Amino acid sequence: MTEEAGTILARAQEAFNAGRVSDCHTLIEPLIPAPPEDPRDRARLAYLQLGCALYQTGDLALARRLNAELPTQLWRPMRYRLSLRLRDPATARRLRTDPGVTEKERDDFRTTAGLHMLWARRYRTGFPLYACRHNAILFPRTVPKAMVHVPLPADPGQDEDTIILEQGLGDVLFHLAHVRHEGAHETARFVGLRKYGPLIRRYFPRATYLPYEELTETHQGLRAHLAGDFVGRGFARTGRVAAPVTFDSPRRRTGEPPVWGICWRGGSGQNRREERHIALRVFLDLLPRDARFLALQFDMTPEEREILTADARCMVPLADVAANPVETINMIRPLAGVISVDSANWHMAGLCGVPLLAIMNRTAHWFWGPDARAENAYPCATTIRKEVLDPGHIADWIDETRKAWSARPASVRPAIADIRRRPVLVTGLPRSATSMTMRVLHAHGLWLGETVPGNRENPQGYFESRVIRDGIVKPLLSDMGADPLGVRSFPPRDVLPPCPPLARRITRALRREGYDGSGPWGFKDPKLTLLWQLFDRAYPQAIWVIVRRDRGKVLDSLCRTSFMARHSTSPEYWTPFCNAYDFRLNLLRGSGARIFEVDADALSSGDLDQIRPVIDAAGLTFEAATARAALARP
Incomplete structure (x- = not known):
């Protein structure tokens, strides 16, 4: 019995640590009427029984008696x-x-009492007690050993210059909203997890950021406040728990359809993960069939990814949404709305004014006010209790937010002076003479890096960056479930999932190739036609070159070129293929991007006016002799 009980308790402890409190209680429930004889197992059972009761799971009256009977040590x-x-x-x-x-236990008691009062909406008493959490046991460590915690004074004029960011991303955003609303710490030093650095650089550009990992002996004794205490001071000043401030505004990209973000699981074992969870298949069943959705789940499982990939309505970001909160905010800003259980997505959407359908769990966080409504913090939110959520509620909200999204003004493309951020991107149908076009541009000094060498089908070379094509373009297509060759299957034509790190990945690739940023660079690939939205987001001031060629010549070349003919030698196969590419090129034409059209037949016949505007736009010097030499056939 002891060995069996030990095995059960080990599994129960694992479930409890993972936040699966109900699973934990299911495992221990048969042991409660007759606890194991082994003192260690009996203690583990009591601990788990009380732990489950802490999350309102199990026989609470029995847990109350057990708690009263156990020794106080x-x-x-x-x-x-x-x-x-x-x-x-x-x-x-x-x-x-x-x-x-101990003194740490006393601070833990104070913190617990403070939280209890905050949950009871007794804010004036709760916030001062909650401020003791820096020394509490059951609370994540907030103050590094090298630093000294200083209680936040009532007078902002007496503040220290250093602020420690604490807890999870949602809390950090909520706290920073209060810090920003006060307006007195624009040049402060913030300390916290490295991943929060982009938030400070974006929203407090004059401040400095010090990741925990970079604390040294020189920071010994550094005096600092906790960011969460600004919430209490804000309440004392305004009578509001939430700060009336936003960090960003919603956007709408020209030519893209509305998309809604979704998140079906939030929190952790410490804050009722089960309450903040809807099984993904059930969640998807609640969503309308005529809308598109972007998964914003930070801890998506492989099984969930597979489910989403199989659902034509859904997209999975081409980046880790937990890696950089600013990039995730940039994903959220163009969305028509976000449908989510309580998670950091509420704060990211709310602080950008993006409509939020907030699925409120039974035990609501004290952030959301005495009536447990996300609107108390974020006016763009609409709260619906989890227990009454149904497809009708979501469909009505989708209809409302679709109209509001359509009324948003289209985003203006930012002015970018940095030549490294204004590449020349050449695309068109495969076999439409994109290589010839790029050959002329390269001859005028456009930097390309190492390119794919020529062969029998293209003896003068492809002028296509191998590292970008093979290391970035093909993996992007594969990640979306499309053919990496861009032939047998395509990614969606209307909207693609976001890939915020794309420009950064390309920059790293260019540096490895030796690009020094002193002149313009370019990339050519017909597969850009399939990925133009991603590259347009990464480089909104790019110079796009769409190469056109007589359709009959394109079809003939597709049927005869070995690496294309292996798919088919019939024009009947390639005609709809070309139509699919052309449809996407027309979307690019209507996107507002800076586009130049090149007639490849005219260019190859010596019409240099086809290419000169591109060379001028790239900041290169046009030379007719150079262009003719590049066009000459060996």
Whole structure:
């Protein structure tokens, strides 16, 4: 029995640590009427029974009695929190007054009491007690050992210059909104996880950021406030828990359809992960069939990715949404809205004014006010309780936000002076003489890096960057479930999932190739036709060159060229293929991008006016002799 109980308890502990509280209780429930004889197993069972009760799972009356009966030296911080949850002040007092209580435990008790009061909306009493969390046990460590915590004074004029970012991304954003609203810390030093650095660089551009990993002896004794305490000071000043401030505004890209973000799981074992969870297949069943959705789930499982990939309505970002919060915010800003359980997505959407359908769990976070409504923090939110959520509610909200999205003004392309951010991108149908066009541009000094060499089908070379084609373009197509060769299957034609790191990846590739940024660079690939939206987002001031060639000549070349003819030698196969490419090129033409058209037949016949405007736009010097030499056949 002891060995069997030990195995069960180990599995239960694993489930509890993973936030699967219901699974944990299902495992331990048969052991509760007759606890194991082994003292260690009996203690583990009691701990898990109380832990489940902390999340309102199991027989709460039985857990209340157990909590009252156990010696006060056991698990005091956790049991004190449970005592308050179960409204047992007598046990809470016994635990709090035990002679062995340490100072850290006292701060834990204060923090727990503060949270309890915040949950009860007793903010004026709760915030001062909650400020003791820097030294609490059941709270993530917030103040690095090298630094000294300084309570936030009532007078901002007495603030220290250093602020520590604490807790998860949603909390950090909520706290930063209060810091920004005060307007007194634009040049402060912020300290926190490295991944939060982009937030400070974006929204506090005059401030400095110090990741935990870069703290050294020179920072010993650095005095700092906790960012979360600005919420309490903001409440004392305004009577509001939320800060009336936004970080960004919604966007709408020309030519793209509306897309809604989705998130079906939030939180952790410490904040009711099960309450903030809807099984993905059930979640997808709630969504309308006539809309497109972008997954914003930070911890997506391989199984979930497979489910989403099989659903034509859904897209998965081509980047890790947890890696860089600013890039995730940039994904959210063009969305028509976000449908999500309580997660950081609420804050990212809310602080950008993007409509939010907030699926509220039963035990709502104190952020959301006494009536548990996300609107209390973010006016763009619409709250719906999880227990009443159904397809009708979502469909109505989708219809409303679709209209609002259509009314948004189209985003203006930013002016970019940096020549490294204004590449020349050459595309068109395969076998439409894109190589010849790029050959002329390269002859005038356009930097390409190492390119694919010539062969029998293209003896003068392809003038196509091997590292970008093979290391970036083909993997992007594969990641979207398309043919990496761009022939047998294509990615969606109307909208592609975001890939925020694309420009950064290309920059790294160019540097490895030796590009120094002193002149313009370019890339040519017919497959850009399939990916133009991604490259247009990465380089909104790119110079696009669409190469046209007589359709009959294109079809003939496709049927005769070995690497294309292996797919088919019939024009009947290639005609719809060309139509699919042409459709996407027309979308590019209507996108507002800077586009030049080159008639390949005219150019090959010596009409240099086809290429001169491109050379001028790239900042290169046109030379007729150079162009003719590049066009000459060997």
